[in-house]
Amino acid sequence: MFRNPSVLFVLFTMVTCFTVAAVEPLILHVSTQGNDAWSGSLQELDSAGSDGPLASLAGARNRIRNLRAQDKALSTVPITVRVQGGTYFLEEPLVFEARDSGTADSPVIYAAAPGEEPILHGGRIIKDWRIENGVWIADVPEAKSDEGVVGAFWVNGERRDAARYPKAAHFAGDYPSEKDFLYTDGSVMEKQAGAQEEEKSSTKLRFHKDDIQAWEHLDDAVFVVFHSWATSLHRVKDLNLNDRIIEFTGPARWPFTRWTDKQWYFIDHLLDALELPGEWCLNRHDGTLHYLPKPEERPDNVEAVIPRLRQLLLLKGNPETQHFVEHIHFKGLQLQYSDWPIGAAGHSDGQAESSVEGVVQTLGARHCLFEDCKIAHVGGYGAAFRTGSQNNTMRRCFLTDLGAGGVRIGEGHDPETPEESTGHNVVDNCILHDGGRIYRSAVGVWIGRSSFNTISHNEICDFRYSGVSVGWSWGYAPSSANHNVIEYNHIHNLGKGQLSDMGGIYTLGVSPGTILRNNYIHDILSNGDISGGWGLYTDEGSTDILLTNNVIYNTRTGGFHQHYGKENRVINNIFAFSQRDQLIRSRDEDHISFFFQNNIVYFNRGKLLGSTWKNxxxxxxNNCYWNAADHEILFAGKTFQQWQESGYDQHSVIDNPGFADIENRDFTLSPDSPAIKVGFQEIDLSNVGVYGDGNWIALAKNLPRIPAPPKDE
Structure with a gap:
C-alpha cells in the first residue's frame, strides 16, 4: 500500500486549495462614484485612479456576463454585488435574463453593502423653477406626450395631490363626504352599432347644470368615476353645455349609472382648480408643471420629483422556451419613483386593477429572492410575479405609497402549459401600506389563477379596496387557483369609504385546498351607498375553502359574506361589531353553501343574518351569539327556539362570551366562557403580523393614517 506521508500531504493540500478556490465567491462593488468601464473588484478607487467600483447595477450585470463568457466555470460560482449607498438614477428598467441566473448552491446576489441604503431611482428631480403669482412653474417636455398623463409628483418624498374639483375633505380622498363629489343627472341613452335598443352609455355622462364649465384646461383633466368596486379614469373628448353631456375619449368598463342614477365622480388634474397649497398640475399644451407650494417650502429646500419610468426592475425569462431567470437575490435595495400613466383613451379595469403591472416584475422567474427591500413612490403595483414565475420569495420588504396595489401573483387567465403556470411563491413578513393612490381598486395582494402560494405574517393596510384577493375565476368552472394559504396577516384600514363590494380577504371560484387562517382583520369601511365591505368575502363560486381562526371586527356590512359558493368551512372565527348585518348569504342554491361552526358573533347594532336564508x-x-345592546337576536326573522326547531344551531348558545376587554378589542376568553363550552377554541393572536427586530415591528405598528370619522348608521 502507498504510504508516503509527504506525497499524501501534498495531494491533500492541492485538493483542499482546489476546493476552496472552486467555491470562493466572486465579489463586485458598485458605487455612485464608480465607472462601468472599471473592473468592480475594488470597493474604492485605486491610487492610480485607473480602477475601482462599477457605477451601476446594469454595469455589474454586464461585467458578470463578460466574465462568464471568458470563463464558463464562473456560472457555478457564487457572486455577490455589493452596492454602496446613494442614488442610482435609471435611464431604463434594469433587466435580468436567463443568462444572468445563478444556481441553488451559487446564487447571484445584488445586495446593499453593510449599513448602506442604495436607491434605484426612476424619476427626475426638478430644479429649475420660475415663480409666477406664487405658483412654481417648471418645464416638463414629456408632459406634451399623448402616451399618457404623468400621474404623480412628489416633494421631499411625499406624494402631492393633483389639483382637484371638488376638493377632498381628507387626505387622498379618504372617508369622503357628499361634498367631495359631483353627481350624474340620470343616464345618457344611445344605440350602439348593431343594437336594437338604446342602452346606457359608457362614454357619455350627463351632469347637473353648472357642475362643469368650459374651463380652459378641461382637455388636460382626468375624470375619476366611481363604479361600486372600481373607478374608471377618463379624458375629455367633447363638452356639450346645452345638453349637459360630456363625452370621453374611451369607454368605462360599465355603463354610467348602472348602479345608481346619482353616480359620483370628481375631476382630477384640472389646472383651473389649482388653489390649495400642496396641489400641482400639468399643462400638456405647453409642457409645464405648476405647483402651489406649502408655506414652508422654497425652491432651495425641496426635492421635487416627477417619474420617468414605468418599471424599474424586470426579470425576463421565457417560459415558452423554458429559459428561466433563476436564483438571483436582491437584498437591501430601495426602488423608488415610477409612473403608470393614464393613456389617451383613459383607463377602466374590471376589478382589482389586474391589468396594471409591477414596478418590480418577473416573467419566468424561479427561486428568486427579494429581501429587506423597499418599494415606494410608484405608479402601479409594487411587485408582480407573472407568467411562469415559481418558487420565488418576497420577505421583509416594505411597500408603500403605491399608485395601485402591493403584490400581484399570476394572471387573469389560465396558463396554457405547466411551464407558464405561476405558483409556489411566498410573500412573508412584509409591510404593504398605502395603496390605490391612483388606481383605487388595486389590492394589497392579488392572486390570479395561481396555486400553492403562501401569504403570511404581513401588515396589509390602508388600501382603498380589498386587502387580499384570491382565485379569479367566476362561478363553478374548473380553476387553476388552489391550495393558496393566507395566514397570520394583520389586515386593516381598508376601503376608507371610497369603494364597495370588497373584503379584508376576498375569494373567487373553485379553490380546493385554499386556507384563510389566523388573520386579524378590522376596520373594513366600504362606501355605504352601494354594496358593502366585509371581513371575509367568498364571492362568486368560491368552493371548498377553509376559513378558520380569524378575528374580524369593525366592518361596514358584515364579518362574513358569501355571495354564492359551495361547501366552504367557516370554523372557529370571531366576528364582531359590524355596523349593519353580521353574516350575509346572498344566494339560495341546491347544495350546501357553507358550514358555519364553532364561531363567536358579537354585535351591538344591525341584524345577525342578512340577505337570503330561505332554502x-x-x-x-356550536356557535356563540351575543347582542351587546340587549336586543333579542332573530335568525332570519325567527326566534332562537324557532331557528333550532328548523334544525340549525342545535348546540349553539346566545350568551355573552366574556371577552377580557371588549372596549379595547381584547378578545381573550376566560376558561369558563360559554363559547368554549360549546367548542370554540381560543385564538392566539401573538404570532399575527410581522416579526423580527423591534424596529421592524414598530414600523408596522406606527404607520401614518388619518382615523375614520365616527359613523352613526
Missing part, C-alpha cells in the same frame, strides 16, 4: 342549504352549529 336552508347551510350547516350552522
Amino acid at each position: 336552508g342549504n347551510y350547516v350552522m352549529d
